[in-house]
Amino acid sequence: MIDLIQTLGSGILVGLVYALLGLCIVIIFKASEAFNFAIGEFLILGSFLFYVLFFNESLPWHRALPLGVLIFLFFSYVLFFDIDLNFLxxxxxxxxAGLLIFCFLFFGLKLPSLITSPLIRFMIALPLGLLAAGIVGSMVERLTIKPLLGRSPISMTIVSLGLGFFLRGCIQLIWGSHSYSFFLDLPDITIEIGDLLYLSDPIWAGILSLLTFGLVIVFLFRTRWGLAIRATSEDQSKAMAFGINARFILMIVWAISALCIAVAGIMISNFGALQVGMSYVGLRAIPVVLIGGMDSIGGALVGGIIVGICEALAGSYIEPMGLVGFKEVAPYLLLLIVLFIRPYGLFGTVRIERV
Amino acid sequence: MLAIENLRVVYHDVISVLNGISLEVKEGEILIIIGANGAGKTTLLRSVAGMIDFYDGDIIEGDIKMEGSSIKGLDAADIMKRYGLTYVMEDRPVFWYLTIEENLGAASFSRWDKHVKTDMEEVYEYFAVLRSLRNKRAGYASGGEQQMLAIGMALMTKPKILLLDEPSLGLAPLITEELFSIIKKLNESGITIVLVEQNANAALNIGIRGYVIETGRIVLDGKAGELLENEDVREFYLGSGEKERKSYMDAKRYKRRKRWL
Structure with a gap:
């Protein structure tokens, strides 16, 4: 019995991280009906951006300079064409902005030497890293998705597939493919009650993921911008006709999505080490969103927890019977069963039918 | 106020829809545009509102001027913000999964001021039904309520000129009458209105001037009253002519069409 509670608990904690991954897919799917297959690459990219800020990693100039130039071009483009600022x-x-990014990358932020407390360092580096991830997300949207607005969502999906390979190549060029040790050193909040033991890292991961999830939901359902995003998600042409700039909204959605993926990525990296090959973890979002329903935000949360529990149960009850690696397959088997019973997922939208 | 000069629009680079259309909207009037299906009425409104790109169409010739300055090629949101031109698409462009209040809020996104609440009250004054449905999803509202909501949403953008694309589509005659009386009221409050309609009779009755377009050209224009009297308009759009009803024996087997030019 203790075993079961232990397994369920850790399953839920990991599941919350998966739920966050699912949320990223869902908000992009709602906004543009495209599936973002580059999620795994966004995940490691976000983690690497955070890594640079948190661990004082600096890059040689021939890697930092192109990134600075890229940021400069992108910022000028967005400020000039989207926000309509004066050219000068x-x-x-x-x-x-480009210079700032170049300095960060070339000289490093020197955070570790300035601030000794890991928690404060984390609280400074996290927003900055997420901001960077958001900027990268919007940059990617500008360059690859925006030209396809109004076209079939399938083309966006295929573009995201290619984008994944491209990003992975870029990351390998910049940071190499060896693994980086990733240890956040957050305050120890390990819970130990009787025979139950929950380690500190998964608890932090669960809490932060849930927090991010909640913030995104508050943003979507309580603010003006969220309202505009939900309106655009429903119909881009209608939104444009009522004065919502659908292209800009789509960029914001990608930024939010990249930002959430980065949170999930940092948490997942914290379980082990960070390396390019880790991008397959992002694909765990597929069973999450398909079980929960492609267009349901609540479904992503439930789907994530279901996948987490399923994985944990398979890991502690089925794998010891000699089926090593079954843990990785179990969510997909569950997905198969769910899709047989409910093809739209558990919480897929009930379409409005007028009578 | 709004002038369209020799506009030519092509979809997908090959389908020519507007073939050199020119027209003018004067401030404070209700302009009626009637025409058969496929004549290019919706395309005309889309090009004016800056949404033609979205439907993969191109303006290959001509110009659209709003108060003297060209708005060709501007973004839909820009045109709305700078010139107060709002386009209400056909088939009740409301967001089905948002509540009615959220719909009105979403429509006011382009302005950043604090008067949204009072404006919302104003819309509820015009359309009393909406007030009682404010927390219901728009998708569950009836057709008439949805169309009223769509016009209410357009009002939230504080338009100076309102382009309405077939507001009577799929509505009962009584609802249409109510809707048109509200449109007339809006016009009296100072909003210029361009009304594209299939229901020519009802539209011409509230209109001041009217155009008839066919295959992407203006073929007839005049005062709304004159158009109502016009023999050809009566026969093709109002379904009644002065002539005696023909015997079915005389009816030709092909569909009768008239060439205007």
């Missing part, structure tokens, strides 16, 4: 304001701001 937009370009210097872009240069400033």
């Amino acid at each position: 304001i937009a370009v210097p701001l872009g240069i400033a």
